[in-house]
Amino acid sequence: KAGVTQTPRYLIKTRGQQVTLSCSPISGHRSVSWYQQTPGQGLQFLFEYFSETQRNKGNFPGRFSGRQFSNSRSEMNVSTLELGDSALYLCASSWITGGEAFFGQGTRLTVV
Amino acid sequence: GESVGLHLPTLSVQEGDNSIINCAYSNSASDYFIWYKQESGKGPQFIIDIRSNMDKRQGQRVTVLLNKTVKHLSLQIAATQPGDSAVYFCAEKGTGFQKLVFGTGTRLLVSP
Numbered sequence: 001k002a003g004v005t006q007t008p009r010y011l012i013k014t015r016g017q018q019v020t021l022s023c024s025p026i027s028g029h030r031s032v033s034w035y036q037q038t039p040g041q042g043l044q045f046l047f048e049y050f051s052e053t054q055r056n057k058g059n060f061p062g063r064f065s066g067r068q069f070s071n072s073r074s075e076m077n078v079s080t081l082e083l084g085d086s087a088l089y090l091c092a093s094s095w096i097t098g099g100e101a102f103f104g105q106g107t108r109l110t111v112v
Numbered sequence: 113g114e115s116v117g118l119h120l121p122t123l124s125v126q127e128g129d130n131s132i133i134n135c136a137y138s139n140s141a142s143d144y145f146i147w148y149k150q151e152s153g154k155g156p157q158f159i160i161d162i163r164s165n166m167d168k169r170q171g172q173r174v175t176v177l178l179n180k181t182v183k184h185l186s187l188q189i190a191a192t193q194p195g196d197s198a199v200y201f202c203a204e205k206g207t208g209f210q211k212l213v214f215g216t217g218t219r220l221l222v223s224p
Contacts, residue, residue, distance in 0.1 A: 004155070033210050043156070043201065043214035056211050090155050094210060101212065103148075103155030 002027065004093050004104035012110045018079040021107045025072050025093030031055075032074040033101060034066060037088040046089075049074055050096075081111045124221045131189040133218045135202035138183060142204035146212070147176060147187045151198045159187070159200075189220075197222045 005024040013019050025032050034046040045058040049068035066076040072093075078085055088108050092101035125131050137145070143164040148156035162169045162176045162185075169176050175188040185202050199219050203212040 031210055033212075035212075035214075042216050043203075043212075045211045045213070048210040050210075058211065092155075092210075092212075099210075100146075100158060100161070101210065102158070105153070105155050 004091055004102055006089075006091050006104035006107050008107060009105065010108045010110075012112060013081050015081055015083060015111055017081050018077060019081060019109060020075050020077045021089055021091075021109070023074045023076075023091030023093075023104060025074070025091075026102055029093035029095050029102075030072050031094045031096060031099065032068055032072065033092045033094075034074070034076050035090040035092065036060070037090055037106070038086075043090070046076065078109075083111050085109065086111045121216070122219045122221065124223065125192050127192060127194060127222055127224050129192050131187075131192045131196070131220060131222075133187045133189075133200050133202075133220065135185040135187075135215050136183060137185060137202070137204050137213075137215075139204060139206075139213070140180075140183065142206055142213075144205050145176070145178060145185050146203045146205075147174075147185075148201045148203060148214075149196075149198045150201065150217070156201060192220075192222050194222045194224055196220060 007022045031050045033048040037043045048056045052068045063079045068074045088106045090106045092103045094101045146161040147159040150156045160171045160176050173190045177186045199217045201217045202215040
């Protein structure tokens with residue numbers, strides 16, 4: 001069974017631009033969560049989607065948004081990028097909300 | 113507020129030794145705790161979990177202990193191997209939610 005797939009693996013963007021990251025969950029999983037990982041703040045929850053609905057949201061500004069499609073694939077978008085948005089963005093999928101989460105390898109975003 | 117912290121940022125052990133990684137949590141409402149292992153360039157990998165109605169759970173070479181009285185969680189790795197070298201995170205969440213609150217992480221270094 002294929003794991004969680006995140007694309008792209010690496011991304012370099014300029015401050016002020018926007019970026020879209022993609023996550024394909026494990027087949028059959030309907031819940032997708034996003035996390036930001038930085039050396040200073042560690043792993044922080046961004047949001048969770050289940051059946052195309054946002055179920056929970058972390059303490060991030062409105063520049064961070066996401067969505068989920070009918071096939072459970074999810075995207076997250078960051079607008080007006082800031083240097084501090086440089087991080088590893090991780091996606092995790094689970095069969096149901098509250099189930100065991102399986103993480104992808106992440107997308108490394110660098111904002112210059 | 114919510115916080116999950118780790119006592120030691122780095123733990124160095126010899127191959128074959130037993131390792132103990134500790135974690136303190138503050139949210140007494142959390143009822144599910146998980147340990148993750150993160151190797152360089154990879155996303156967190158599930159190791160073992162424990163529910164709040166348990167105080168001990170064993171897996172293959174790993175044991176998780178939960179002390180709700182002092183809000184303390186530990187991961188014991190028996191016969192530590194070089195392949196166990198990684199950063200270990202504890203995480204907590206409430207029932208029915210997918211939001212994981214992660215600790216700061218402990219780097220485990222295993223020398224041959």
